[in-house]
Every structure is written in structure tokens, then in C-alpha cells.
Amino acid sequence: MEEAVQWAANVMDHKTGIEKKAQEEERAGKCEILDLSGGENITELCKRKKKIKKACSPQAFVENPVVRLEDTAEFMNAAGQGKLNVIFKYLADGGNPNVHDELKRTALHRASLEGHTAVVQMLLEKGADINFKDQLGSRAIHWACRGGSLEVVKALKSHGADLNVRDKLYSTPLHVATRTGHTAIVEYLLSCCAKINSRDREGDTALHDAVRLNRYKIVKLLVVAGADTKIKNHEGVTALQQVKQWQFDIMETMQRLEKLREVGLVAPENTSRERSE
Template sequence: MSHSSSMAEAENQKQLLRLIQEGRLDLFKEELQRDEEMSKEVRRKHYGKSGDTLLHYAARHGHLNVLTHLVEALEMDIEMFNNDYKRPLHEAASMGHRDCVLYLLDKGATIDCLKKADWTPLMMACTRKNVEVIKDLIEHGANPLLKNKDGWNCFHIASREGDPQIIEYLLTVSPSSWNTESKIKRTPLHTAAMHGCFDVVKALLERCPYEPDSRDKCGVTPFMDAIQNGHIDIAQLLLEKHKACYTASDAVGAQPLHQAAVTAQDEAIRFLVSDLGANVNERATSVQLTALHYAAKEGHTSTIQMLLSLGADLHAKDGKSRSALHMACAGQHAACAWLLLQAGLQDSLDDTGTFARQLAKKPDVLQLFRGINIST
């Protein structure tokens, strides 16, 4: 085949895909009538890196008339899968195209077909706030208790998306679906708290008997998830309805206060210290780090200011005699180091005989110590 004819064919293929994506069935039919060879080829052809077929494109874009033509006139196989083992039903379900879902089911599509990482069409549907498609799949026999490769069932996935109507529906049709955890022992309550889904957390606390402060593999509780992501309303709800413990420690010994310092959730820190009475100088891990150490290590100037305003000990040393200045300099965080020096923190030796300034490498951090003599 000459270079020019292969270019022309590639352009024809692109044009076909464009017509399918735009739902222009008449023009698509005309193109195929002009080229009988192409008409045969497109039935089995996989396109691009993803290996999608025309059916995938039609289902993803929700063009029922195109989908019907491909299945009935071109006799394409509805179980054709792409490089991720996605079938047209996965596409229609994940995009919430109800008419396409119903058509494929009516044509006998496998209801619980698995794509890469063991996702079913029902799981894909649960990533959208489209309760009708979820109902259609379940009424056609989809199994809501199947888990994907990470150990998530469809209820767990729906908990992340935040639609309480879907949560209520799934609990009605599959009352045990709440009782699930991922491979790293995270529950739907962890996930909803982490993603700030207040209404879902409320529904879960009302309808599902989760153990208070259940821990994932890293020892993280739903309350910690809420705090370290700045969802104070959810943290309050977990305290009120679930008697969550605001001083619980994770697997390495960090409390919500320390986790909030790592993620710069300054208002959550204020909530923990001012409203709940958490100790702003609480130590974490075997190295005895304070929240100020964590904030300096991560380079969060606003968090350092918040902690100091709440009475954090500027001069606190960890178990290796390192101050927050050591942490800021080791992380090359010039603004944090400057802030700590301005607040009155003096450089000092740690257990290895190292000053914080000796950890400075970047010019803007080194500049802070110009003209300051090293002295013990």
C-alpha cells in the first residue's frame, strides 16, 4: 500500500470515529456504502491505544441509534472488549446512558462482565450519581456484593461519590452491602469521611452499625480521615453520633492533630485544640515529634503560624534533640525557617552534633544564616 493511500485510509478511519462520536448515523452509513471493504473491516476493528471498537464509542457517547445499527445491521458482537477488557456495557453504565444500558441488557450482554482490576458495569455505574442505571443493572441480576481487585464493592464505590439516595437504595436491595472493607481494611465510612460526603456519612451512621474508630491497615480511623482532609463538619458528626476518639493514634503513633499538621488543615487544627482541648504539644511516634515539627518538615508556613498562635512550644525538641528549625532546614523550606527564626527560635545542636543551618543546601535557606556565627 502506498504512503498516500495509507494516509487516506487513516483519515477515513478518523472520520468514521468522529461520525460515531457525534451520533451522525446517516453519514456513517453513507461512508460504509461507498467502501464495502471498510464495511467488513470495521466490524472487528479495534482503534487506538485503548483498543476500543465502534460499539465502545457509540455506548460511551450514548448514541442508541448508532449502537442499534452496529449490533443489528453490522452484526457486531456486544461482548467485544478493548485492551482493558472493557465491554460496551461498561461504557454505557459508567457514562450513565440508560437507554444504551437497557438495549445492551435486552440483547443479552453479560451483566457482571469484568474489566481490568475486576470492575463490573454496576461498579462503573456507582461512580456516577445515576440511581436509575444502578437500578436497571440490579434488576437485571447484577451482583452488588462482588468486589474489585482493591476489595471495593459497589456500595463502597457509591460511598465515595456522595449520593445518599444511591446509598439508601443499595441498602434496601442488598442489606449486607455496607459490611465490607477494602484490601487495606478501609470501610465505606472511612471513604465517605475522607471525601467529605457529609450526607453519606450521616446515612451510614444512621443505618449501618460500623464499629466506632474502626482502623484501616495504617491505623487510620474515619475521624482521622475527616480531619486530615479538612472536613470538620464530618469530624463533629463522628464525635456526636459515633463517639469517635479525637486523640486516637494511627499505626506509627500520630494523632489527628499531627495528621492535620502534615496536610496543612489549619482550621481543623484550631478545631482540635480550641474546641476539643487537644494538647497542641502532643508528641507522636517513637521519635517524639510535635505538630510543629511536622508542619516545618512539610513546609507549611500558615500551619506553623496557627500552631504558634494556639500556644505550641517553639523550642520543643524531638527524641533526637531536633527543633522545628532542623526540620525546616532539612526540607529546604526557607519561608518556614525564616518564620521560626523571626519567632525567636535559636539554632542548636541535635544528638548527632548537627546545627539546623548545616542541613541547609538551597541558596535561599543558606542566605538566612549569613552573618550568624555557629556557637554552642
Template sequence: MKKLCTFWKRKDEPHSPSSHLGIDPAGTRTFADPGCNLRDKDLKKLHTAAAVGDLEKVKEYLQLKKYDVNIRDRKYRTPLHLACTYGYSNVVSLLIEKQCKINVWDSENSSPLIKAVQFEKEACATILLDQGGDPNLVDLDGNTALHYAVCGQSVSLVRKLLEHNANLEAQNKDGYTPLLLAITENNAEMVEFLLKIGADVNASDKNQRTGLMIALGNEPSSLVSLLLQREVDLSCQDIDGFTAEEYASFNGFTM
């Protein structure tokens, strides 16, 4: 008899941006705190100034050559990482003017662009993209900036990333494409947008689950109808041999 565990979310998944999202007491999903202790004695003064948006202090430290513009903290973050995390676009512009490196990684392999997108700092992300920020760099879990963007609510940010050649079909370590992540997040607006611009409706994760299987496995919703309007291959099977129709049957849903 086929195992039914396929229908439930596996304990080790996903290595996705959704793991960086918190839940407030009311049950509403919120973006996690950036996690930077600004009183940390190991944090350089330039990093602190960038993180709190103190433009004049940043200018002073750079003009006096007290710190290199690309100096790292103990988590291997540059001042640009912190300015993007906290959304200070004026500091971002200044650091770029001072020839900081844009496509750099911290200890989690996150680029400044990934941090800006992760915390929905669209103005910072726009500056980085216009100045050569690479939208296809990946973090330790294989997520690109686009993976983070589809977990948010800004379709305009997703569009900007795609306009700068973000890979629409990039897969993270769990095999999730941006579309599969949007389905996992039950983000109907984002799913509809991604489908309209040509995202592969039959893409599958590392467990060979398609978006339709994921939608049915979580709980039948409007996403199922949305996906069925596309050219969905109902013959696809997951790693345990289940088809989408079997997912539907298990959940009492008729396709």
C-alpha cells in the same frame, strides 16, 4: 520520638475511587472521563453503538446475530459495560432483555454496576440492581460499588445499593470502608447518612487510622464534631501509636 509522617496522606494511598476523580481548571472535583476512544479500530461496532446510545443499531447487530451480546473488546469490556459507563439505560434494558451477563468483569475487574455507579448513572445502576447485579463484587483495588457511590453526591444511590444488600463495612485494599472514604472526601452529607444507618465509627484502615484520625489528619472540619457525637473510641492508636487526641494536638485542635 514518634514519627509525625502518620499525620500526612501517604504517597501510596488510597487505592480508592477518589483516584478516579479529576479536577477541573476551577479546582472543582469532577468524575473522570470514561476513557473510551469511540474511534478505536479495536472497538467492535456493537460496543460503539452501545457507548453512543444508538439503540436501533444495537438491535440490528443483535437481531442479525452479527455479534454475541457478551462480546468483549480489547479491555475485556462487554457492550453492557459501555452502556452503563455512558448512561444509556434503554440500551442497558435491551441488552439484559437479550440475556447478557450482568455480573461480569473487565480488565480492571470492574463490573457494569461499578461502572454505572462510578460515573453516577443512577438509572442504569437501578436497572442492574433490580435484575440481580451484585453490589459486592470488587475491582482490582478492592472497591465495591458502594465505595464509588460514597465518593459521589447521590445519597439515593447509596441507599439503593444498601437496599440490595451492599456491605456497609466492606474494606478495599487500603482498608477503607465506605465511611472512611466519605470522610477522606470530606463529604459531610454522606458521612452523616452513613453514621445514621449504623456505619462503624471506629472502623480503621490498613494503617489503623480511624475516621476521626483521618478527619483530624486532613484538616479539622465539621466532620470532627459530627464524629465526636458518636461513640468514638479515643483510645484507638494508629500503626505508629498515635491516638486521635494526638492528631488533634498536632493540628491545634482541642477535643
């Protein structure tokens, strides 16, 4: 009986020793413990100690910074606001320059629209995709033409932007600049030999758009640059015929107003003028 008790006690002592050793290794971070009882050379022990110290250094466990969702949102907002310091930090921390919102608009799209040339330059230098398409197929060059910044357009052009690229509506940058009335950009695109007679999904050229929206200066630029006035859109109408149609519609409207005025359904012209004064 006493032998059995002694055997059990020895087993428990052995298990306890194992557990203590495991705990010591865990507290030491699994780093090797120098054993000086073996009579090893002091120089060798010092070398081993340095290696162990280096292996157990906290620097060995430093992880790469993680880009958080709120950082991405701040980055996107900064692109539209021209905050270079925020853009730089996000990209330096390993952030994706081509991250986009629910409409697939990237930071480059936003910066191009708002005219932040320095941000555009930084994004392109850090790997932003100049041909990234948003949900409507618009590239950064479309957004730059929409925003009206000639400097941004030039920056995108210098990085290889296609001045004749089309979106899902087949609109080119020249279409966009014409519709938004940015004469300087239209002039620049024409000087860069952008295709002047490209047609959108409705068959309209930039000249069709300029006439319809009464962009007189742009009409003049397009005609002087050689725009084809005989091209018909899908309705079979040329830009010149749009002018006539526009004039006819105005004349017809004025005639109808005059008839209504004669029967007393519209106030007389003098009365209307007096009220407006």
C-alpha cells in the same frame, strides 16, 4: 465385450441417480418429500405435509443473539454515562451484567461512582452482583461513597449492601466517604449504625482521616456520634494528637520561614503581599 460396456453404463447410471437424489435432498433442506404414488389417504397426506412444512420452517433455525465484544464495551461506557436504553438492550440480549474491565470494575461500580441511580437499580434487578470486588477489593458501596451520590448509597443499602465491608486496605465505606469529604453520606452511614471506630490497614479510624484532612464538619459528626478519640493508629498516634501535631508542624514551618526572612533568603512579608496583589 458389449456386456462389460453395458454393465459399466448401468453402474454409472446408478451412481448418477444416487448423486441426483442426494442433491435434491440437500436443496430441500433434508425435508421429507411427499410420495403420492402409494395411494395414501388425502387427509393423512395433508397432516404429513403440515408437519414437514413446520419442520422446514426458517424459524426452526433461528439462533439466540450473540453478545459481541463491542456490545460489551458500549454497555460498560453506558453504565458510566447513565444510558438506560443501552443497558436495557444489552441485558435483554443476554449480556452478562457482571462483565468487568481489566481492573475488575463492573458496570455497577461505574454507575455507582457516577451517581446514576436508575442504572444501579436496573443492574441490581437484572442480577448484578452487589458484592463483586474490583482489583483493590472495593465493592459498589465503596464507589458510591467515593462518588458522593447519597441516592445511590441508599439504593445499594436497600438491596443489602454491607455498610461495614472492607477493601484490601481495610477501608470501610465510612473511611471512603470521610476522605472524599461527602458529609451527607457520612451522616447517613452513621444514622444506619455503621461501625464508627473501624480501623484501616494503617490503624486509622475515620476520625483520624477527618482530622488529617481537616474535614471539620465530619470531625464534629463523628465526635457527636461517639467516635473514640483515644484510639491509636499503628504509629501510636490518636486523632487528638494529630491535631496537635498538625498545629506544631504549622508553627515550626512558620518559624523557619521567619528565620530565613531575617537572613534575607526569603522576601519580606510586605513585598510578597504587594506581588500577590
